Every structure is written in C-alpha cells, then in structure tokens.
Amino acid sequence: MDWALLLEWTVKSxxxxxxxxxxxxxxxxxxxxxxARMQVRIGPNRAGPWGLLQPMADGLKLIFKEEVxxxxxxxxxxxxxxIVTVIPALIILAVIPIGxxxxxxxxxxxxxxxxxxxxxxxxxxxxxxxxxxxxTIAGWASNNKYALMGGLRSAAQMIxxxxxxxxxxxxxxxxxxxxxxxxxxAGQRQLWYAVVQPIGFAVWVxxxxxxxxxxxxxxxEAEQELTAGYxxxxxxxxxxxxxxxxxxxxxxxxxxxxxxxxxxxxxxxxDRWPLLGPLYLFVKVLGLVFFQxxxxxxxxxFRYDRLMAFGWKILLPAALLNVVTTAILVVxxx
Amino acid sequence: xxxxxxxxxxxxxxxxxxxKPVTFEYPEVKRPVHERFHGRHELKRYENGLEKCIGCxxxxxxxxxxxxxxxxxxxxxxxxxxxxxxxxSTYEINMLRCIFCGYCEDACPTxxxxxxxxxxxxxxxxxxxxxxxxxxxVPVPAGGEPxxxxxxxxxxxxxxxxxxxxx
Numbered sequence: 001m002d003w004a005l006l007l008e009w010t011v012k013s014x015x016x017x018x019x020x021x022x023x024x025x026x027x028x029x030x031x032x033x034x035x036a037r038m039q040v041r042i043g044p045n046r047a048g049p050w051g052l053l054q055p056m057a058d059g060l061k062l063i064f065k066e067e068v069x070x071x072x073x074x075x076x077x078x079x080x081x082x083i084v085t086v087i088p089a090l091i092i093l094a095v096i097p098i099g100x101x102x103x104x105x106x107x108x109x110x111x112x113x114x115x116x117x118x119x120x121x122x123x124x125x126x127x128x129x130x131x132x133x134x135x136t137i138a139g140w141a142s143n144n145k146y147a148l149m150g151g152l153r154s155a156a157q158m159i160x161x162x163x164x165x166x167x168x169x170x171x172x173x174x175x176x177x178x179x180x181x182x183x184x185x186a187g188q189r190q191l192w193y194a195v196v197q198p199i200g201f202a203v204w205v206x207x208x209x210x211x212x213x214x215x216x217x218x219x220x221e222a223e224q225e226l227t228a229g230y231x232x233x234x235x236x237x238x239x240x241x242x243x244x245x246x247x248x249x250x251x252x253x254x255x256x257x258x259x260x261x262x263x264x265x266x267x268x269x270x271d272r273w274p275l276l277g278p279l280y281l282f283v284k285v286l287g288l289v290f291f292q293x294x295x296x297x298x299x300x301x302f303r304y305d306r307l308m309a310f311g312w313k314i315l316l317p318a319a320l321l322n323v324v325t326t327a328i329l330v331v332x333x334x
Numbered sequence: 335x336x337x338x339x340x341x342x343x344x345x346x347x348x349x350x351x352x353x354k355p356v357t358f359e360y361p362e363v364k365r366p367v368h369e370r371f372h373g374r375h376e377l378k379r380y381e382n383g384l385e386k387c388i389g390c391x392x393x394x395x396x397x398x399x400x401x402x403x404x405x406x407x408x409x410x411x412x413x414x415x416x417x418x419x420x421x422x423s424t425y426e427i428n429m430l431r432c433i434f435c436g437y438c439e440d441a442c443p444t445x446x447x448x449x450x451x452x453x454x455x456x457x458x459x460x461x462x463x464x465x466x467x468x469x470x471x472v473p474v475p476a477g478g479e480p481x482x483x484x485x486x487x488x489x490x491x492x493x494x495x496x497x498x499x500x501x
Contacts, residue, residue, distance in 0.1 A: 037351040042359065298347045299340065 012113050016093050024247045025055035031293050038297040065236040070143055073233065077141035082234065082241035085134025088127045089248040095120040095181050096255050099265045099277030120181035121173055124256055125166045128211060131245060132158045135213075135230050138242070142233035150229025153304065154213060160311040161210035161217075164203050167319035171200035172260045174326045185264035194261040199322040201261045203315055205291070208253040210311070212246060215296035217307060254288035255281070262288075367451050372434040374452040375427055377471045378445065383478025385415050385471065386446030388493045389422035396441035401431035409490075413482035418493020425467035429455055443494050 029044065029051060036043025047053040069078055097112035110116075117123065132155055139151015173179055175196065176187035187193075194201040210217035226232070231242045258264060262284045265277030302310065358365060367373065378386045389406030407423035415421035438447050457463050474480050 034351075037355075038347045040350050040353050040355055041357045042355045045359075294344060294347060298343045 008109060009113070013094075016098075016113060017090060020090055020093060020248050020251060021244075023251045024244050025059070027247045027251060027289065028058065028243075029054050030289070031296075034290065034293045035297050038294070059240070062236055062240040067236040067238060068233070070233050072143035074141040074143070077137050078233075079238070081134050081138035081141055082238045082245070083134070084137060085131050086241045086245040086248070088130040088134075089245040089252060092124060092127050092249070092252040093255060095123050096259050097182050097185060097265060098281055100270060100274045102274045116180050116182045118178070118180050121169050121179045121184070121260070125162070125169060128165075128249070128253075129158070129162055131249065134245070138234070139230040142230070144233050146226045146228070147230050147232045150226045150232070153226075154230060157210055157213075157217065157307060157311075160308060161207045161315070164311060164315040164319045165207040165211055167316070167323050168200045168203040168207060169260065170323045171197040171326050174323070174330050177330075181259060181264075184260055185266055188263040189266055192261060192263045197261070197322065197326065199318055200326070201257075203319045203322065204257055204261060207311075207315060207319075208257060209292060209295065210307075212249045212253050212292075214246075214250065214292055216299040216302050218296075218301060250289060250292060251285065254285045254292070257288050258284035367453065371451050371453070372436050372449040374429075374450060374455055374465070375432075375438070375447050375470055376450045377422075377425065377447055377467065379472055379475060379478065380417075381475055381478060383474045383480060383483065384417055384490070385421060385481055386444045387422045387425065387442075388416050388418050388444055388446070389420045389425075390443065392441040392443065393438035393447055396437040397432075398435060398437060399431040399433050401428045401433075402426070402438060403428075411485050411487040411490075414485050414490060415481045416493070417490040417495075420493070422467065425470060427465045427470065428463060429457075429465055430460065430463040 032054075033043040033051070043051070044054045045051040047057045069075060094113040095117050097110065099112065101108050101110045103109075114120075135154045135158075136151045139147045139149070139154070142148070172184050172187075172193045175193055176184040178184065178187075184193075209215075231239055234242060258281060263280075264284075265281045267276065267280035270277050270280065380386060389404055391404040391406065394400075394402040394404050403424065403426045404422050405424035406420040409415055409419060409421050434449060436449050439445075439449055
C-alpha cells in the first residue's frame with residue numbers, strides 16, 4: 001500500500017478519535033453550564049477561566065478513584081462491558097464526511113474517513129446497535145438487581161426504538177437513492193431533507209434521544225428508581241468509559257442527524273472555501289446537542305409502559321407511514 | 335399529544351437561560367446573615383475590659399452536645415478578670431460537637447457567651463476544632479483595660495450586674 005495513503009488514513013482516524021474525545025470532555029462542561037443556566041444557576045466556573053479545565057479535573061479525579069469489582073460479579077464480562085460499550089460509540093463517525101475533498105500536498109484528501117462506503121447508513125445503524133450488548137452485559141455481569149433492571153430496560157428500550165430509528169433513516173436513503181453518506185449530503189445541496197421529511201426528522205430526533213438513553217428516555221439509568229442503572233457497580237475509569245460512551249454517542253447521533261437531515265457539511269460558499277464545511281457541520285451539531293440538553297432540562301422522565309407504548313404505537317407507525325409515502329412520492333416524481 | 339405543553343415547557347427553560355442567576359459566587363460574594371443567626375460563639379467583655387464570664391459552668395450544663403468545658407479560678411483584686419469571686423481560667427468549645435442551638439446563650443447569667451455571625455469554621459485537623467478562651471474572647475473595647483487588671487479592693491464584689499425593672 002502507498003505509504004502516503006496509509007499516513008493520510010492514520011492521521012484522519014487519529015483526528016476523528018481525538019475530536020470525539022475532546023468533544024466528549026467539553027460536552028460534559030457544556031452540558032453542566034447549559035443546565036445550570038436553564039436552572040438559573042451559574043454552573044462550574046472555578047477550574048481555569050470559565051471552568052474550562054473542569055473536564056481535566058473530573059478526568060484526573062476518576063483516574064485516581066479505586067476500581068471496585070463486586071465479589072459476585074463475572075469478572076471477565078464486568079471488564080469487557082465498558083469496552084464493548086465505548087468502541088461502537090468511537091467508530092460510528094468513520095462513515096461521516098466532515099467536509100468536501102480538498103487539495104493538500106498535491107493530493108486529493110477527502111475530509112472524513114469513509115464517506116463513500118456504499119453501506120454507510122447500514123453501518124451506522126449496525127454499529128449503534130452493538131452498544132446495547134455492552135449495556136446489557138454490564139447489567140448482567142454486575143450481579144446487582146438494579147444493574148440488571150437497568151440493563152434489561154435498556155435492551156428493551158433500545159431495541160424498540162432502533163426500529164423507528166432505522167426506518168427514519170430510510171427516508172434520506174430513498175430521497176438520495178444511495179446508502180453512501182457522501183451521496184446523501186450531495187443530495188441536500190438544494191434543500192435539507194429535514195424540510196422535505198419533517199416526520200422522518202421528528203422520528204429521528206425522538207428515537208435518537210432514546211437510543212443514547214438521554215432524558216426524557218433515560219429509563220436505564222433512572223436515578224430515583226435504579227440508583228444508576230446498569231453502571232451502578234462501576235467506579236473509576238470503567239465508569240468513565242460508560243460516561244464517555246454516552247456522551248460520544250450524543251455527539252455521534254447529532255453528527256449523523258446533521259448529516260442525514262440538515263445538509264451535513266454543506267452550506268453556502270463551501271464550493272469556494274472547502275474548509276467552511278467542517279465549521280458548518282460543527283455549528284449544526286452544536287445546535288442538535290444543545291437541543292438534547294434543552295430537552296433534558298425541560299421534560300420529566302417517561303414511565304416505562306408509556307415509553308414502550310409511545311415507541312411501538314406512535315413512533316413506529318409514523319416512521320412506517322413516512323417510508324411508504326416517501327417511496328411512493330419518489331417513484332411518482334421520477 | 336401534549337405537543338403544545340412540551341413547547342411551552344421548552345420555552346420556559348429557554349427563557350430562564352437569560353435570567354440573572356439566583357446563586358452567588360460564594361468566596362467572592364458573601365451574603366449578610368440574619369441578625370439572629372447562630373454562628374461561632376464569642377465571650378463578651380464589659381466596657382471597662384473585664385470579662386463577663388464568671389466561670390459558673392451553666393453553659394456547660396445546658397449544652398445538649400456536651401461541647402463546652404469550663405474551669406473556674408478565684409479572682410483577686412490584684413489580678414481581676416471578671417467581677418465577683420470567680421472567672422473562667424479555662425474555657426473550651428469543641429466545634430465538632432457544637433450544634434449551634436444557643437442554649438449556652440440562654441443559660442448564661444451574665445450574657446457573656448453569644449453566638450455571633452462567623453460561620454466559616456472549617457479546619458484541617460481535629461485539634462483545631464477546639465476553640466480555646468483566647469480565641470473566643472473578644473478584644474478589649476476602646477477605653478478599657480486588658481485583663482488581668484489591678485483594681486481598688488471592694489469595687490467589683492458583685493458577679494452579676496444588678497437587675498433593673500424594665501422601663
């Protein structure tokens with residue numbers, strides 16, 4: 001293999017991973033500040049200017065914490081679970097293009113790792129589902145009733161909402177006529193799919209909240225009933241990995257939503273200055289992430305049976321209807 | 335669906351982002367406490383500098399947490415600390431035990447011990463939690479003399495100030 005190609009891919013992978021991790025760190029701070037402001041508080045502002053070193057302080061604290069493994073736990077699975085949870089979260093972004101192709105060092109460099117893979121969207125839905133295993137394993141391996149309840153709830157919830165989530169992705173696929181994320185972004189040059197597919201976008205937003213276990217669908221870690229749900233027995237860096245998986249998935253889900261429904265990196269003047277692409281994407285992702293935090297600050301948690309009823313009786317039919325309508329309209333117009 | 339209610343809720347949280355925070359940045363901004371706030375104790379003095387505490391140990395008896403230790407000694411006219419026969423030679427309050435109930439204040443016959451407004455009482459060592467007499471005693475007021483003072487014999491016989499009818 002061409003060494004320059006190898007180098008290019010290594011640098012891009014490292015950049016995406018580092019971006020996810022730095023994004024995770026500052027998302028925790030961003031969340032705490034935004035929640036604080038919505039609760040008419042100030043929020044963490046002590047560590048460094050405007051609290052910018054707070055994520056570092058939190059990370060250091062977690063590193064120095066004792067790692068406890070309960071005596072009744074299945075040790076191998078207990079250690080495996082956070083790894084299984086965090087890896088899918090980190091590799092989702094591989095198929096997302098973060099900008100157009102640019103010329104650098106006499107090479108054509110595509111911004112993004114594998115945006116033109118012809119199973120891009122399939123890859124996204126496949127990889128996001130794998131994380132459920134991590135959570136379920138964590139719940140089971142802890143040998144704790146609360147953890148088990150959290151793990152089971154999470155499995156049930158994520159499987160139910162996975163359907164609606166996958167079906168809401170079918171809309172953009174049908175509109176673009178391709179599963180490649182690059183083609184889907186290119187298909188939105190005139191009009192965002194969120195405008196053409198309002199139901200699909202709404203279903204996506206709601207189901208993605210459930211997919212990343214965020215409020216109002218944070219059933220698996222309902223503090224009041226399950227103390228912390230599936231990660232109740234985890235401490236130190238293993239807990240930090242679960243935390244990381246949750247926040248990286250928040251970012252990833254927002255990136256996917258921005259790419260499939262809000263035009264991705266595409267925006268005015270991207271033809272002329274390609275580096276505007278990542279900036280547009282960042283702004284769109286920030287908006288979606290802010291929306292997730294905003295919803296968390298506003299809505300109380302759903303009851304479990306209502307969550308299931310809502311997922312199966314409202315969200316799934318709506319998504320199916322959207323798919324059918326889109327399919328008919330796409331064929332009719334073509 | 336209660337979509338309208340959800341949107342109204344979202345609007346309320348969004349609007350509150352732009353309100354003035356109700357919290358204060360504590361070490362920089364200190365809010366005044368109420369007049370009757372129960373903070374750290376102080377041992378008061380009379381205007382001439384004599385200590386009000388006469389070492390009677392009623393505060394120690396009243397203390398439900400058993401936080402106060404008093405040891406009394408005899409006053410003389412050569413070395414007078416307080417009016418009357420006796421004064422507190424040792425006065426210690428264990429702040430780890432104190433519950434700031436103010437019963438000591440109620441029990442005191444001379445109004446010597448008062449819970450004041452100081453609430454920053456953190457310490458790094460258990461030994462520091464014991465406040466001794468020199469920490470609790472207020473400074474000598476202007477125009478007064480420090481204790482022990484030499485006084486004319488027979489001038490401070492009475493340990494408790496004479497009671498007067500309320501006017």
